[in-house]
Amino acid sequence: MKEKKLMKGNEAFALAAIRSGCRFYFGYPITPQNEIPEYMSRELPKIGGSFIQAESELAAINMAYGAAASGGRVFISSSSPGIALMQESISILASVQLPVVILNVMRGGPGIGSIQPAQGDYNQVTRGGGNGDYHVIVYAPNSIQEAMDMIAKAYDVADEYRNPVMIAADGMLGQMMEPVDLPEDKGGIKAGDITKVKPWALTGHKDMRDRIAMNSVWLKQDQLEDYINSYWPKYEKAEQELAEYETRSLQAAEVVFVSFGSTSRITLEAMRLLEREGIKAGLIRPKTLWPFPFHAFDEISAKTKQIISVELSKGQMMQDVKLAVSGRWPVGLISRVGGMLLDPLEIVLKTKEILEVR
Amino acid sequence: MRTVFEYTKGMRDTEMTYCPGCTHGIAHRLIMEVLGEKNVLGSTIGVSPVGCSIVAHRFMNVDMLESPHGRAPAVASGIKRVHPDNFVFTYQGDGDLASIGTAEIVHAAHRGEKFCTFFVNNAIYGMTGGQMAPTTLIGQKSTTCVDGRTKEQAGMPVKMSELIATIDGAVFVERVALNSPGNVRKAKKAIEKAFDVQEKKLGFAFVELLSSCPTNWGLPPVDALGWIKENLIPYYPVKQFRCPQEVSL
Numbered sequence: 233m234k235e236k237k238l239m240k241g242n243e244a245f246a247l248a249a250i251r252s253g254c255r256f257y258f259g260y261p262i263t264p265q266n267e268i269p270e271y272m273s274r275e276l277p278k279i280g281g282s283f284i285q286a287e288s289e290l291a292a293i294n295m296a297y298g299a300a301a302s303g304g305r306v307f308i309s310s311s312s313p314g315i316a317l318m319q320e321s322i323s324i325l326a327s328v329q330l331p332v333v334i335l336n337v338m339r340g341g342p343g344i345g346s347i348q349p350a351q352g353d354y355n356q357v358t359r360g361g362g363n364g365d366y367h368v369i370v371y372a373p374n375s376i377q378e379a380m381d382m383i384a385k386a387y388d389v390a391d392e393y394r395n396p397v398m399i400a401a402d403g404m405l406g407q408m409m410e411p412v413d414l415p416e417d418k419g420g421i422k423a424g425d426i427t428k429v430k431p432w433a434l435t436g437h438k439d440m441r442d443r444i445a446m447n448s449v450w451l452k453q454d455q456l457e458d459y460i461n462s463y464w465p466k467y468e469k470a471e472q473e474l475a476e477y478e479t480r481s482l483q484a485a486e487v488v489f490v491s492f493g494s495t496s497r498i499t500l501e502a503m504r505l506l507e508r509e510g511i512k513a514g515l516i517r518p519k520t521l522w523p524f525p526f527h528a529f530d531e532i533s534a535k536t537k538q539i540i541s542v543e544l545s546k547g548q549m550m551q552d553v554k555l556a557v558s559g560r561w562p563v564g565l566i567s568r569v570g571g572m573l574l575d576p577l578e579i580v581l582k583t584k585e586i587l588e589v590r
Numbered sequence: 591m592r593t594v595f596e597y598t599k600g601m602r603d604t605e606m607t608y609c610p611g612c613t614h615g616i617a618h619r620l621i622m623e624v625l626g627e628k629n630v631l632g633s634t635i636g637v638s639p640v641g642c643s644i645v646a647h648r649f650m651n652v653d654m655l656e657s658p659h660g661r662a663p664a665v666a667s668g669i670k671r672v673h674p675d676n677f678v679f680t681y682q683g684d685g686d687l688a689s690i691g692t693a694e695i696v697h698a699a700h701r702g703e704k705f706c707t708f709f710v711n712n713a714i715y716g717m718t719g720g721q722m723a724p725t726t727l728i729g730q731k732s733t734t735c736v737d738g739r740t741k742e743q744a745g746m747p748v749k750m751s752e753l754i755a756t757i758d759g760a761v762f763v764e765r766v767a768l769n770s771p772g773n774v775r776k777a778k779k780a781i782e783k784a785f786d787v788q789e790k791k792l793g794f795a796f797v798e799l800l801s802s803c804p805t806n807w808g809l810p811p812v813d814a815l816g817w818i819k820e821n822l823i824p825y826y827p828v829k830q831f832r833c834p835q836e837v838s839l
């Protein structure tokens with residue numbers, strides 16, 4: 233039987249990481265995700281894991297780099313400005329091809345911004361943020377349960393793809409409480425098993441093999457180009473295989489919303505209100521932001537007149553929506569920024585405005 | 591027949607790419623010799639920096655991870671959590687450790703991290719072509735202080751060993767120089783002690799190695815060694831700042 237519990241988002245995320253086998257957490261306080269380092273500092277030592285309150289996000293992500301290269305299962309969390317600080321090393325993690333799961337509990341920006349929920353990191357999380365040719369695989373949950381399931385999945389995907397995987401949650405998911413089914417406890421990797429499970433990891437060569445050197449520097453540019461080309465197919469595979477999305481009521485929809493994360497739940501409520509007024513609305517909810525679920529847009533019916541990106545940013549996701557739509561429908565935007573939330577009525581009103589102008 | 595000299599097992603049989611007269615090679619070799627003599631090359635994980643020694647992993651015959659600029663102590667802290675019984679060290683230049691990475695080194699020392707840091711102080715940014723480092727001496731010329739560093743413009747050169755020695759968690763702190771055979775031997779002793787401290791899990795161990803950069807100092811290799819003696823050592827005294835009793839013999 234499944235264990236059920238009422239949990240606060242941030243604590244549930246931390247628990248999900250531990251149950252996925254995470255034994256190493258490095259973090260620096262930043263609102264709205266502070267319950268995560270607090271939880272980890274309490275729970276990890278009990279099960280033989282390690283917690284370090286790092287001196288900065290720079291240090292935290294580099295501790296993660298060291299631990300992941302050593303074969304540890306690592307969890308990192310922060311919020312928008314902290315993630316910005318980590319970008320150099322996220323690029324390095326991708327270059328060295330190391331699995332790390334990173335949770336971004338997004339808040340308002342730019343700059344130090346606000347501590348309220350926002351989605352203004354869309355570009356930061358989907359367009360790298362660090363330098364060079366790489367991608368981070370990004371999941372976008374819209375409930376605490378889904379976030380927990382995605383964290384569990386992220387560990388498998390990170391291991392399979394040997395790549396950093398990010399969970400883009402937001403301050404609303406981090407701070408609210410919901411009943412959740414606790415995921416199964418997969419247990420940690422035993423120290424002695426690292427060489428078996430992760431033969432590429434740094435463990436010391438024990439005079440049994442050549443030394444392993446992991447580096448992201450290439451002093452010969454042709455070798456770097458060859459290297460990038462050698463790992464690039466995994467991103468093409470990810471684009472084929474990892475994109476996930478949910479659709480609602482696309483068949484008869486006059487207007488189709490595209491919305492992710494907690495905003496998608498507000499959009500669903502707006503759809504019910506619109507329905508009452510006789511306006512049929514559908515939804516595409518990207519569950520992965522990279523790869524973006526471009527295929528989902530092929531399910532939109534010929535009857536649809538308008539696509540609207542509903543997001544807590546100034547049309548950052550709309551750029552991907554427009555790419556997906558490729559001129560087949562007009563694309564509008566309904567958004568709030570800076571930590572302000574949309575409410576369903578506002579979505580209804582703005583939708584009607586957009587439909588009238590057409 | 592008695593073997594009097596052997597190729598160090600800890601060094602890979604490959605071409606050294608450092609400039610003639612650069613002491614990075616000596617520093618590499620000493621560290622690898624000590625690990626070889628302790629018979630722990632197979633259980634060592636090193637962290638190389640950003641700087642000329644970014645390629646240290648080509649030469650050192652141990653598992654290695656290359657760090658982003660300045661973050662090696664954080665990287666090593668992560669490694670040590672997963673492999674607490676392995677030997678772990680960072681190898682860092684003065685731009686790397688004393689400028690961009692000061693937060694990481696200070697906090698690793700504060701936590702009493704049980705790894706060793708080897709700090710190669712050549713008083714200049716070598717890899718990027720000879721800019722002023724935090725350790726560049728007053729009056730010393732570099733490409734970003736062509737008339738010589740002044741206190742007014744850049745402050746006094748940072749004394750990292752003295753700074754680290756104020757931190758409780760840094761139980762072993764010594765500054766050595768690589769300018770003469772005698773000093774090289776002393777340097778090796780200090781490196782040995784640093785690894786002893788780690789083996790006994792006593793705390794953080796820090797060895798500063800005063801080093802040469804003939805290319806960017808604009809000196810022939812032999813004169814560069816003389817410059818260490820005449821200019822670097824007077825400002826950066828060669829001495830042991832801290833050493834726990836357990837390894838002091």
Ligand SMILES: Cc1ncc(C[n+]2csc(CCOP(=O)(O)OP(=O)(O)O)c2C)c(N)n1
Binds near residue numbers: 640641659683685
């Ligand atoms: C984030 C970042 N900033 C700057 C650089 C450029 N850079 C490469 S090496 C270096 C300085 C290295 O000097 P030092 O640590 O003294 O080592 P040395 O080369 O003298 O051995 C700098 C600034 C970089 N690679 N990454």
